[in-house]
Amino acid sequence: MTVSVLESEVAREPSYCFQASVDNVGPQIVGGKGVRIDVEKDGKIYQNILDGITGAAVGALGWKDEEIFEVVNKAVRESTYSYAPLISNKASEELAKFYIDNSPKGVFSAALWLTSGSESNENALRIIRQYYLERGLPEKVKLISRENSYHGFTLGALGISSNPRVEPYKPYIMDQESVALKMPCAYTYRFKKDSETEEGYAQRLLDILEKKILDNGPEKVAAVIVETLPGSSLGTTPPPKGYLKGIRHLCNKYDIIFYLDEVMCGTGRSNPNGKLNCWENFLDASEGPDIQTVGKTLGSGYVTIAGVLIGPKIKEAFVNGSNSINGGNTYSSHEFSCAVALGVQKKIARENLTANIFEMGNLLAAKLRQRLVPEDNIVGDVRGVGGFQSVEFVKNKETKEVFDPKLNIITRFKNICFENGLIIMGMPSNPDGSCGDRAIFAPSFIVTEADINEMVDIFVRSVNDFSKTLRQEGAW
Numbered sequence: 001m002t003v004s005v006l007e008s009e010v011a012r013e014p015s016y017c018f019q020a021s022v023d024n025v026g027p028q029i030v031g032g033k034g035v036r037i038d039v040e041k042d043g044k045i046y047q048n049i050l051d052g053i054t055g056a057a058v059g060a061l062g063w064k065d066e067e068i069f070e071v072v073n074k075a076v077r078e079s080t081y082s083y084a085p086l087i088s089n090k091a092s093e094e095l096a097k098f099y100i101d102n103s104p105k106g107v108f109s110a111a112l113w114l115t116s117g118s119e120s121n122e123n124a125l126r127i128i129r130q131y132y133l134e135r136g137l138p139e140k141v142k143l144i145s146r147e148n149s150y151h152g153f154t155l156g157a158l159g160i161s162s163n164p165r166v167e168p169y170k171p172y173i174m175d176q177e178s179v180a181l182k183m184p185c186a187y188t189y190r191f192k193k194d195s196e197t198e199e200g201y202a203q204r205l206l207d208i209l210e211k212k213i214l215d216n217g218p219e220k221v222a223a224v225i226v227e228t229l230p231g232s233s234l235g236t237t238p239p240p241k242g243y244l245k246g247i248r249h250l251c252n253k254y255d256i257i258f259y260l261d262e263v264m265c266g267t268g269r270s271n272p273n274g275k276l277n278c279w280e281n282f283l284d285a286s287e288g289p290d291i292q293t294v295g296k297t298l299g300s301g302y303v304t305i306a307g308v309l310i311g312p313k314i315k316e317a318f319v320n321g322s323n324s325i326n327g328g329n330t331y332s333s334h335e336f337s338c339a340v341a342l343g344v345q346k347k348i349a350r351e352n353l354t355a356n357i358f359e360m361g362n363l364l365a366a367k368l369r370q371r372l373v374p375e376d377n378i379v380g381d382v383r384g385v386g387g388f389q390s391v392e393f394v395k396n397k398e399t400k401e402v403f404d405p406k407l408n409i410i411t412r413f414k415n416i417c418f419e420n421g422l423i424i425m426g427m428p429s430n431p432d433g434s435c436g437d438r439a440i441f442a443p444s445f446i447v448t449e450a451d452i453n454e455m456v457d458i459f460v461r462s463v464n465d466f467s468k469t470l471r472q473e474g475a476w
Ligand SMILES: Cc1ncc(COP(=O)(O)O)c(C=O)c1O
Pocket: 056, 115, 116, 117, 118, 119, 121, 150, 151, 152, 153, 227, 231, 232, 261, 262, 263, 264, 265, 295, 296, 306
């Protein structure tokens, strides 16, 4: 990385954007190529920073991919905007077919393309409602999702989420006592008892879920919603063995929709077969979800696109019922975005990049685990699947006590990594101590072993320096 001091005062001007820190211009992206980005911050330009998180787990192809420039060029010339609920287009059909064909056979049979993960989860909720109305089951409305979860920042998505970010909006979201119910999260590092096996822990969680279904009446429960591999909410903690299979089984038993949110972990980020879905790590084709939301790497940051994938059971209920959907979103199935996303996905498939990121991500985790967990520092756990990995910080490795959020541990750590030439995502510990500060990695799929080694070296150095500082401060 190189750092140069800007001569202009541009970076110190007030901000006209209503986001992040409202009254000033925060760090700004000013360039990028492959796995590196350039950022302007506090009057300096930081060049060639290693990108460990690709925005928010978005970039799959790396930045400024020449082939995608051509795809974009062709797509913009060939596409004509139409309001898809009235007049559709060929690119959205092709992208849907691509996703269905590259998923285990028979799991998905249709897709709806939208512009964000939140909007996709909103639409999934509406699809669930209409599904039961089509079947003449208007009472089936309750949703069961998890504590410590994140499904987006729109009001419906916040309703099915549960984390400190949700609290202020409770007056405007679905009632979490009677409609958007919550079950415990699956968090093996923190909540599996020492006396339990992983399977035993999964069974305990499944028993709680089954009791919740029975207490509320299965005839009133519409869907069980989980992130296959939770991202920002818990830091890529994989489901305990048998957990997702057990949810699938309970959904079958009580006629409930099994709904996976793969907005952050899906579309190639953590697939073991060189394909798309994260759940293929844990479930067979016969156990796939009925509804799945996706986003982020679908457009790899080149276009704003996300979507809802729909299983045959759901589609058939619509076809056999009204065979129509009322309303829609202005930019749903946007032809240009679908064409670019298809180009991105075809390149990823052709170059086998999903297999690469699965291997490289697991290598990153193995190296971090080996160099950090047994040592005298603040790292409690390293976990994840393929290209989606997290490091959890704790005050005490034995008791897993978390740092007081007031210490701003993760913000300070993120800044150290940045100064050392690496970008990661940082999420703070929960005030109730139910989750520690997390550093999250989601590099682009083109990352090489040399890039991984560099990321590991910078990260380990940053952890060691920061641990020393915290010790001197008496915080650890
Ligand atoms: C699991 C999950 N679902 C939904 C969303 C919302 O996606 P978006 O920010 O594109 O609205 C996110 C965003 O991080 C996410 O991680």
